[in-house]
Amino acid sequence: MTWLNPDDVRLDDLLTxxxxxxxxxxxxxxxxxxQQVPMYDASRVRTADPRAVQAEFATAFAxxxxxxxxxxxFSxxxxxxxxxxxxxLIDEQHRSGAAAGDHFAKPGANDRVWNALEKLAIGAPEVFAAYYANDLLALVAVAWLGPAYQVTSQVNxxxxxxxxxxxHRDYHLGFQSDEVAALYPAHVHRLSSVLTLQGAVAHCDMPIESGPTLYLPHSQKYELGYxxxxRPEFSEYFVANHVQLPLEKGDAVFFNPALFHAAGSNRSRDIKRMANLLQISSAFGRAMESVDRTRMATAVYPVLLTLPKGAVDNVIAATAEGYAFPxxxxxxxxxxxxxxxxxADLLRQAVAEAWxxxxxxxALADHAIRRHTGADSK
Known part of the structure; x- marks a missing residue:
């Protein structure tokens, strides 16, 4: 099957x-x-044959x-x-009046630190080094992605x-609309889940009432899941059949990004449930050459205004960054x-409105500035 058809989505197929x-x-x-989830003791894993343990991790994820x-x-x-x-960092955000936007929650409802990885490295390099020296983080990342992986983190x-x-499912295809996801061939749907590994480190004890993440084990295998x-019937099934595991401070969870999951509601009276959300990426999702696409877009724009729409779309695809991340x-x-x-969205808008x-x-300069990190990006 080359293309996945949204009309072929069936809850019964997931249940199979x-x-x-x-x-x-x-x-x-x-x-x-x-609850279907392999539970490992860190001290035992550290004394085991690493390749054997990694084989188990890869089997679990796939x-x-x-x-x-x-x-x-983590200690x-x-x-x-x-x-x-x-x-x-959260206190600094509060004092500045900034409310970090979230993919799912309203800004200000929870506390989110975007790019916590870089901010921790710059603000407290010794703390950063002690944290990311963790051998099990490296062990599980290599098990799924191989070497030369890249780590990012967001604190929630x-x-x-x-x-x-x-x-939901996660990055990459999980961040696309149904309409956009359907434009990608079936093999890309299969590929998306092996380009990243999702993780979370518990920064406090997380009893069930605090809302640790809900999961649907084995759901990553459903090819049409993205x-x-x-769909309402999938959401209803998830609500009725998910598993939820309490965690203790220092526990780490790692999962295939295609696994159906959702953060739980915090019903506690006094637990601020903090997790460091790790998104670990394959080294291979990159082009071979560095290209100044802002410069290209500026140069090509006058020509784009003279072309028919089909040609415009093709030229923009070869010119501009078509993906919003990183x-x-x-x-x-x-x-x-x-x-x-x-x-690319920005360039299409400019052509459509004849800016x-x-x-x-x-607009391109402003777009580039918004994407950069640095002292002025907090």
């Missing part, structure tokens, strides 16, 4: 994939299986439940030091009373969707 149960025999290094939990992956003193710095604090997310998760989500926030405007060249130049 969910019939498979997690077999403990496939995960001999796990302490036990809890053909198993799609998720593993590493109990005690309390390392987590506490990072938490203090992250709370400082769901405050008491904070509402949870709706079920076209399905917004970006600086403090300033380039997703308004009205899951992704901000791409450079003067000077307006496009300024």
């Amino acid at each position: 994939d969910l019939k498979e149960q997690t077999d403990p025999a496939d995960y001999p290094h796990a302490e036990h299986i809890e 053909d198993g439940p799609g998720i593993v939990v590493l109990k005690g992956a 309390n003193n390392v987590v506490d030091a990072a938490t203090a710095e992250l709370n400082r 604090v769901v405050n008491p009373g904070g509402e949870g997310q709706t079920v 076209l399905a998760y917004r 970006t600086n989500l403090d300033r380039d926030q997703p308004i009205g969707g899951l992704a901000p405007q791409s450079q 003067p060249a000077e307006r496009l130049q300024q």
Whole structure:
């Protein structure tokens, strides 16, 4: 099948994939299986053959439940030091009056620190180094992505009373609309889930009432999942059948981004549920050459105004950045969707509205500035 048709989405097909149960025999290094999820003890993993453990992780992510939990992956003193710095960043946001936008929650409802990775490295390099020296983080990243991976992180604090997310899949295709996702061939749907690994480190104890993340084990295997998760029948099934695992400070969860999941609602009275959300990316999702696409767009724009629409779209595809990420989500926030405007979107808008060249130049410059990090991007 070359193309996936949204009309072929069927809940029964997902249920067929969910019939498979997690077999403990496939995960001999796990302490036990809890709600379909292999639970690993960090101290035991550290003494095991790393290749054997990595094989189990890869099996879990691809053909198993799609998720593993590493109990005690980070020591309390390392987590506490990072938490203090992250709370400082949150306090700075509050004092500045900034409300970090979120993909799912209303700005200000929870506390979100975008690009916490860079901000922690710049603000507290010793704390950063102690945190990201973690051997199990490297072990699981290489198991799914191989070497030369890249780490990014976003800190999310769901405050008491904070509402949870709706079920979804994650980056890349999970951040696209159903209409856009359907434009990508079936093999790209399969590829998307092996380009990233999602993770979360618990920065406090997370009992069920605090709303730790909800998961649907084995759901990453449903091929049409990127076209399905917004459907009401899938959401209803997820709400009725998800699993939810309490975590302790220092525990780490890693999962296939195609796994159906959603942050839970915080029903506690006094727990500010803090997690460091890790998005680890493959080294291979990049072009071979560096290209100044802003310069190209400026040069080509007068010609675009003379071309028929089909030709315009093709030239823009060869000229501008067609993908909104990576970006600086403090300033380039997703308004009205899951992704901000791409450079190609901006160029298409300029052509459609026949902007003067000077307006496009300024818009491209502003777009580039919004995407940069630095001292002025907090």
